[in-house]
Amino acid sequence: MSEPLWEPDILPDEQAAPHNLEAEKAVLGSMLFDLAAIDLAERILTGPEDFYELRHQIVYQAITSLYCRDRKPKVDPITVSAELLATGNLTKVGGAAYVHQLVQSVPIMGNAGGYAEIVREHAQLRAVLTATRKATQRVLTAANTASEILEAAMADLQAAAKGVDTVDEKLSVADRWMGFIDELEAGKDPRALDTPWPDLNDIIDLKPGQLITVGAGTGQGKSLFGMNLAGHVALTRGKPALVASMEMGGSELMARLTAAEAGVDVDHLVRRKLEAADWEKVFRAAPKMQNAGNFILDDSPNLTLGKIRARVRWMAATGRSPAILVADYLQLLTPESNGKKEKTRANEVAELSRGLKLLAMEFEIPVVALAQFNRGAVGRQPMVSDFKDSSSIEQDSNVIILMHRPLAEDGTDTGPRAGEIDLIVAKNRNGASGRIVSLAFQGRFARLRSMAG
Structure with a gap:
């Protein structure tokens, strides 16, 4: 009889997680001796949680608190001990004697960066260990489906990677100058994406790190905007694109894309x-669609920011890092559960809006968030204040586009502007705002078309 492939009772025991107490002491001792070491350590470490031992976390917090408090801070074993005494933490770290011992534990003064890198490395190893243990526990308890467990594990590993390779970032003007000159000579930001509508491209660029919010009322074309834009990036420009849809299922998304x-x-x-005649057109489009492996449509139920982040990470791991993310639509995203029961819906939407902005900055891609208007916007030209559930959308967005169809008084698409839709650029952090671009609304073909030829 063959042996089982997996035996839960032989899982690794809860042995000590990776850590290096000597390096932790050396970092803190260096910070107590030299103010320059505090700057260096803060650039490498993500926070007190990088320290394994609790009393080291407390000492680090006291040092950085003192350092940030005054223009000419005085940070040494005596002042830090006084700070710990004032906050009621001195006995928790072993008294003033232990704070003085930290300075004596530094092997070589001037090597704070090296010690901090060791501490950070072990913190990341612990984060990876925690993520894998959580994934293992989810597998053994079968609390979720395999795909949900995988997405959660990828999100946890992404969180574990936070802060990797930040020490050597080029942030100075001198470091950035030649790249900026290259952009000027090229006539545009080479990282920016265009849209399928030339007249809109004259007003906005879709740049990495931006949150572009597109608002519309129910059935007013925001999903068409999102799918047309993602299809342009993936099928015309040949760059990976991700559509995270809470509005429609995969079959409906495919129908709209094919149309x-x-x-x-x-x-x-x-x-x-x-x-x-329809089949002939479908067959003509087939080669393009069959080769669209870089165009991902995620219609997973109950999508959260964590699941979307995991999907972006998965695309990157498979060599298809998305050039753009379209979220359809913001108010339908499922909020992350954090145990707080008193949150209002407006607070939840505000967190989602901010989360999408942070995601854009984290992965350096434009994130296009489709959003719903309040009912009060029906029958008139919309305003930024019409977004449903939250006013924070205006604050978080780099670009805001409001969609408006000039319908007749009875709500029908008749009159002198039948078949048209206006894109109102209500906010444009890097350009002109208040401009209006009119497009042809071809609802039967699930597309918006430029009216400028």
């Missing part, structure tokens, strides 16, 4: 009632 690319009535595709 836009092939020029087939979306209703024929959704109801599976294709005519011979």
Whole structure:
């Protein structure tokens, strides 16, 4: 009889997690001796939690608190001991004698950076260990599906990687200057993406790290905007794109994408009632669609920021780092559970908005968040204040585009501007705002088209 592949009772025991107490003492001792060592350590370490021993976390917190408090800080064993006494933590660290011992434990003064790197390395190893143990526990308890466990594990590992390779970042003007000159000579930011609408490109760029929020009322075209934009990036520009959809399932997304690319009535595709002429158009679009391995449509249920982050990480791991992320739509994202029951819906949406902005900055990609208007925006030109559930969207967004269809008084698409939709650039942090771009609204083909030829 073959032996089992997995025996839960032989899991590794809770042995001490990776740590180096001597390096921790050396970092703190260096910081107590030299103010320059505090600057260096803070650039390398992410915070007190990088220290394994609790009393070292407390001492680090006291040192940095003193350092930031005054223009000419006095940080030494005596002042830090006084700070610890004032906060009620002196006995927790072993008294003033232990604080003085930290300075004596430094092997070589002037090597604070090396000691801090050792501490940070062990902190990351502990984070990886914690992430893998959590994943193992989820597997053994079968509390979630395999895909959910995998996404959670990837999110945990992404969090463990936070702060990697930040020491050698080039932040000075001198470091940035030649790259900026290259951009000026090129006539545009080479990292920026364009949209499929030339007249809109004259006003905005989609740059890495930006949150672009596109607002509209129910059925007013925000999903068309998102899919058309992502399709342009992936199918026309050949760059990876991710659409995280809380609004529609994969089959409906495919129907809309096919309608836009092939020029087939979306209703024929959704109801599976294709005519011979439709099939010809579908077959002509087939090569492009069959080779769209870089275009990811994530319609997972109950999408959270953590799951979206894990999906971005997965794309990067498979060599398809997304050039753009479209979230459809912001108010349907599931908030992360943090145990707080008193949060209002406005607070939840504010957290989601800020989370998408941080995600854009973390992965250095433009994030396009589609958002819903309040009911009060129906029948009139929308304003930034019309976003549903939260006003923080305006603060977090680099660019805000408001979509408005000039319909007749009875709500029908008739009158002198039938078949048109306005894109109102209400906020543009790097350019002109208040401009309006009119597009052709081709709802039956699930697409928006430029009216400038």
